[in-house]
Amino acid sequence: MARRQLPSLNALRAFEAFGRHGRMTLAADELCVTHGAVSRQIRQLEEQLGVALTEGPRSRLRMTEAGLKLAQALSPAFDQIEAAVPQPVPVGPRPLVVSCLPTFAMKWLIPRLPSFQAAYPDIPVRVAESNGPFDFKADGVDLAIRMRSPDTVVTYEAEVWPFMEHYHGPIMSPEVAVAQPMSLERICTMPRLLTRTFLEGWSDWARNFELDHLPPPASEQVFDHYFYMIEAAAAGLGVAIGPWAFVQRDLASGRLVAPLGFTHGRARIVAVTPPDGATKEALLFRDWLLEQGASTPLPPEASCDSRGGR
Amino acid sequence: MARRQLPSLNALRAFEAFGRHGRMTLAADELCVTHGAVSRQIRQLEEQLGVALTEGPRSRLRMTEAGLKLAQALSPAFDQIEAAVPQPVPVGPRPLVVSCLPTFAMKWLIPRLPSFQAAYPDIPVRVAESNGPFDFKADGVDLAIRMRSPDTVVTYEAEVWPFMEHYHGPIMSPEVAVAQPMSLERICTMPRLLTRTFLEGWSDWARNFELDHLPPPASEQVFDHYFYMIEAAAAGLGVAIGPWAFVQRDLASGRLVAPLGFTHGRARIVAVTPPDGATKEALLFRDWLLEQGASTPLPPEASCDSRGGR
DNA sequence: GGGCCATGTGAAGAAACCTCACAGAAGGCC
DNA sequence: GGCCTTCTGTGAGGTTTCTTCACATGGCCC
Numbered sequence: 041m042a043r044r045q046l047p048s049l050n051a052l053r054a055f056e057a058f059g060r061h062g063r064m065t066l067a068a069d070e071l072c073v074t075h076g077a078v079s080r081q082i083r084q085l086e087e088q089l090g091v092a093l094t095e096g097p098r099s100r101l102r103m104t105e106a107g108l109k110l111a112q113a114l115s116p117a118f119d120q121i122e123a124a125v126p127q128p129v130p131v132g133p134r135p136l137v138v139s140c141l142p143t144f145a146m147k148w149l150i151p152r153l154p155s156f157q158a159a160y161p162d163i164p165v166r167v168a169e170s171n172g173p174f175d176f177k178a179d180g181v182d183l184a185i186r187m188r189s190p191d192t193v194v195t196y197e198a199e200v201w202p203f204m205e206h207y208h209g210p211i212m213s214p215e216v217a218v219a220q221p222m223s224l225e226r227i228c229t230m231p232r233l234l235t236r237t238f239l240e241g242w243s244d245w246a247r248n249f250e251l252d253h254l255p256p257p258a259s260e261q262v263f264d265h266y267f268y269m270i271e272a273a274a275a276g277l278g279v280a281i282g283p284w285a286f287v288q289r290d291l292a293s294g295r296l297v298a299p300l301g302f303t304h305g306r307a308r309i310v311a312v313t314p315p316d317g318a319t320k321e322a323l324l325f326r327d328w329l330l331e332q333g334a335s336t337p338l339p340p341e342a343s344c345d346s347r348g349g350r
Numbered sequence: 351m352a353r354r355q356l357p358s359l360n361a362l363r364a365f366e367a368f369g370r371h372g373r374m375t376l377a378a379d380e381l382c383v384t385h386g387a388v389s390r391q392i393r394q395l396e397e398q399l400g401v402a403l404t405e406g407p408r409s410r411l412r413m414t415e416a417g418l419k420l421a422q423a424l425s426p427a428f429d430q431i432e433a434a435v436p437q438p439v440p441v442g443p444r445p446l447v448v449s450c451l452p453t454f455a456m457k458w459l460i461p462r463l464p465s466f467q468a469a470y471p472d473i474p475v476r477v478a479e480s481n482g483p484f485d486f487k488a489d490g491v492d493l494a495i496r497m498r499s500p501d502t503v504v505t506y507e508a509e510v511w512p513f514m515e516h517y518h519g520p521i522m523s524p525e526v527a528v529a530q531p532m533s534l535e536r537i538c539t540m541p542r543l544l545t546r547t548f549l550e551g552w553s554d555w556a557r558n559f560e561l562d563h564l565p566p567p568a569s570e571q572v573f574d575h576y577f578y579m580i581e582a583a584a585a586g587l588g589v590a591i592g593p594w595a596f597v598q599r600d601l602a603s604g605r606l607v608a609p610l611g612f613t614h615g616r617a618r619i620v621a622v623t624p625p626d627g628a629t630k631e632a633l634l635f636r637d638w639l640l641e642q643g644a645s646t647p648l649p650p651e652a653s654c655d656s657r658g659g660r
Numbered sequence: 661g662g663g664c665c666a667t668g669t670g671a672a673g674a675a676a677c678c679t680c681a682c683a684g685a686a687g688g689c690c
Numbered sequence: 691g692g693c694c695t696t697c698t699g700t701g702a703g704g705t706t707t708c709t710t711c712a713c714a715t716g717g718c719c720c
Contacts, residue, residue, distance in 0.1 A: 074680080081677085117428070
């Protein structure tokens with residue numbers, strides 16, 4: 041009586057997962073159900089709330105603004121619940137703990153993990169998603185994956201292994217892009233989408249065009265995570281500087297377009313191991329990362345970029 | 351795959367409600383189910399987590415420390431979810447919005463609301479739970495209920511109507527109390543439980559015993575809400591200064607005891623209405639509050655307290 | 661001991677949820 | 691255009707989960 045009746049929590053969770061992944065199929069994988077189940081849950085939620093949460097053709101569904109707002113508000117709440125629930129006692133050998141940006145985990149690492157597990161079936165891996173700083177000892181982290189630009193002030197002792205170059209470029213929904221031909225000037229004045237995780241994205245990207253001072257955009261919106269920035273771009277809210285590694289699939293499926301292609305960013309994706317020696321497993325994982333990084337395809341236009349290369 | 355499998359969200363919600371109310375029956379009322387359903391959910395949760403969340407005889411169940419920790423972590427997460435879900439468009443007349451401390455709502459106001467609704471069936475009431483400051487206009491609040499001690503610095507323009515005196519005293523679980531006869535001195539040195547909502551509780555209470563300087567306690571623990579402080583006392587974690595109005599039922603059922611009785615506190619429970627004139631409905635509600643306040647029984651020992659009376 | 665109150669529980673029924681299989685819609689490619 | 695791929699929508703039916711009802715149990719108070 042005290043609290044208003046909430047819609048089904050399972051439906052909210054399904055929508056939150058959809059919000060992060062941008063695709064029902066991936067959300068369904070995460071939740072270990074079929075895509076049909078997610079589809080039903082989301083539709084039921086939309087009916088109960090009387091608000092459209094998704095829009096667009098099935099093959100490139102995107103969130104509405106209301107949906108983006110809801111998903112963004114739900115994510116931290118579910119994170120909190122997850123953190124609150126005591127972990128069951130782990131069985132078997134201590135897993136290799138890899139700390140990683142949430143979006144990098146979702147969009148790059150986790151899809152490739154089966155390859156590592158096939159090669160080393162005896163090394164269980166636990167991915168700990170985290171944006172912020174970490175402590176190898178206190179958090180039990182064996183290896184961390186971070187983005188590091190040359191400007192990053194290093195405040196910790198650690199060994200750093202770059203394993204992938206960072207290509208990025210302006211991304212937006214096809215509907216936004218077809219309105220008129222995209223030029224550098226026009227993109228710079230459109231509503232700009234940022235992520236708290238990498239606020240320097242725009243200025244970093246602008247260097248490649250010798251634009252030291254970006255013209256002011258029509259508006260700016262900051263998201264807590266890369267994935268919500270990407271979904272906002274898909275929803276047509278503006279232009280974001282998206283890393284190639286994160287948007288590859290969305291470009292292939294046509295949910296997003298990148299009319300100016302991708303250029304080589306100053307940041308790199310690095311693996312970080314503790315200064316006092318990494319475990320044997322962490323080194324194997326690092327080697328696997330180097331290998332996977334090398335075999336991740338380059339963006340098609342990257343060769344036009346004189347600064348690129350690896 | 352990315353995220354660990356959580357226990358049933360409904361089970362977590364049932365436990366969270368139990369945590370706030372301290373009784374399965376009340377949690378069941380809030381969730382509009384039978385007590386049996388809540389009982390099963392909590393048992394299932396305990397089995398899945400492999401942790402005891404409740405303990406003690408059925409007639410005065412209490413949370414374990416693990417349970418208290420879990421419930422406290424879950425509450426803000428569910429609050430966040432509730433806040434995130436867009437409200438369905440309200441039907442009918444605009445309800446009278448009453449802003450109120452969460453614990454006061456749960457333990458005093460909501461159980462009495464049916465009486466108001468019986469008297470004024472045409473005035474729908476919405477209880478907005480909030481600890482902090484509020485804005486009559488921005489939050490659409492018609493009337494607020496707060497605790498106000500004489501020291502409170504008034505920073506807002508408003509009309510204030512005290513409607514209930516505040517009696518409080520040290521409360522603890524019967525197990526803690528029977529260990530030895532309770533004296534003022536002993537109570538002051540036991541582990542002390544506080545609530546962020548009313549940190550001055552202990553010093554306020556101590557004035558009645560001319561104890562200007564409380565001896566330091568064995569330890570101190572601060573809870574975000576009165577109800578978790580009360581549940582911690584029931585769990586045997588220490589002694590809290592509990593308001594009579596909030597613990598009346600727990601004393602009657604034997605979940606808590608108050609060996610030193612209750613004394614008249616300096617704070618009062620007040621209704622606050624906007625400075626520019628309250629609505630007709632808000633005034634009716636204020637009158638009803640005055641009436642309910644007067645008919646709330648006094649603590650049995652209050653008459654021994656020379657400062658009491660109203 | 662009898663009454664009261666709150667929780668535990670067995671069995672049955674209701675509701676929610678999921679899967680399977682197929683359909684539809686859009687885009688890419690030849 | 692025709693075919694293929696990818697992704698979501700949906701009807702039917704099955705499975706799991708959740709609830710209820712009614713009664714049992716246990717502790718407390720008088």
